[in-house]
Amino acid sequence: MILLLSVFVTAVYLISNNRMGKTYSVKPTPVPKFVSNQDILEGKRLYQSRGCGDCHDVDGSGKTFIDDPAIGTISGANLTAGKGGILNDRTDEELAVAIRHGVGKNGRALIFMPSTDFQGMTNDDVGKLISYLRFATPVDKEQGEIKPGPLGRFLFVIGEIPALVSAEQINHETNHLQNLKPTVSLEYGKYVAATCTGCHGMKLVGGPIQGAPPEWPQAQNITKAGLSHYTEVSFIESIRTGKRPDGSEIKFPMPWQSLAKLTDTELKALWLYLQSI
Template sequence: MGKTFTVNETRIPKFNSPQDLLEGKRLYQSRGCGDCHDVDGSGKTFINDPAIGTISGANLTAGIGGILKDRSDEELAIAIRHGVGKNGRALIFMPSTDFQGMTNEDVGKLIAYLRSTPAVNKEQGEIKPGPLGRFLYLIGEIPILVSAEQIDHDVKHLENLKPTVSLEYGKYVAATCTGCHGMKLVGGPIQGAPPEWPHAQNITKVGLTHYSENSFIQAIRTGKRPDGSEMKFPMPWQSLSKLTDTELKAVWMYLQSI
């Protein structure tokens, strides 16, 4: 966990129009950033378990205790996509495997939105993996604890990707599901989750036999499955409901292909 990584900076485009900032906000919401960094970006403790550990998201604002003033856009992009922070240090429990494929344009709009938000004075919460968390990491059950180990740091990022109902775009958006549903999206125990959390569902074609495209989109929008049952925590349907129709249709197409 004390490992350092060398990541070359990629130039991140700058955005400041109201439309681009609104898109950055939607990306923040729909990709689940608020689940760890709170709705206002000030960070919060999202796992507090004696065995697993205490894990808190950083304050992403320019307030006291926040990191925004001390990071360039390029450094923030490395943290988001590579799980690597200041001075090359590995970020603990940053799910960068979800975001490693984000385009320069999307990352730029996300960062522009963060820089537009009000400063919040809030010190960084505790980050302290517990004994069980360390053991599970050691045997390879929580690779997300140091996601930087799972990522190709020499990859060349796409500049942009046009939103279309296509397999390519569906795979791009569905990457945000891998943190809970696994890299193959077959579900199972959620990495680092306390034992009382339910397992993630298989969301490949086999696991979605009771869904149609319409009912899948409706479930993400409302948090209710086709049989009327409610999706329970930690399924972040409230965040995913911010996905556009194009994104959800593309995700459905991709999930049906695997």
């Protein structure tokens, strides 16, 4: 039994190491640069509303967001120009590849970068987000530990935590849109809903959250069936206030504080799209 267990553990580590160590060739896409206060503020809003701070902290300096002996220790990078940050060592195009493809410098796969949420981001939105990071205050902070644990590796190998290497899930030949006009439409609602897929799944029907500790609740079904007790007004109100129509609080890990930064147009479009599923 000890021998079989040793072989099993060794196989899990070899397979996971091979997949995590894989490199990808991604053709960089030119990213527009923005300097106006309005565009920098929009980049900041995108950073906040798309949940970047959940892994990279509110100031972009990075933080440890999973620390579990079984799942592993996973930390977001310092995205500032401070000591320990990556900003000075990356071009805008390399940052865009990291955001949308989950691929870092020299083509290496990034660990637990949820790029499936951001693979459809337009060039303009990515450009504004990166421009905001360039203007943000530098923070001196060294990179936290990135060390997938035994259970995290096993779940990754059997397909339960695909986000551990999101680069495996993405079409790296995709042509990115230059921009997409914010409108209350199904197209724009689907664009906004991509932010929700990391926790609620690609079909948005909820279930266990990838890589989450066992004490975390499952993500809820946010399709039309799962939101049957909401109206557009109460849905938007819940996102804004963190309270459901019955008065109960929306608790962690639902990042309603980040989503509250979405505009009225984004939330109305998101509601319209979710109701179409």
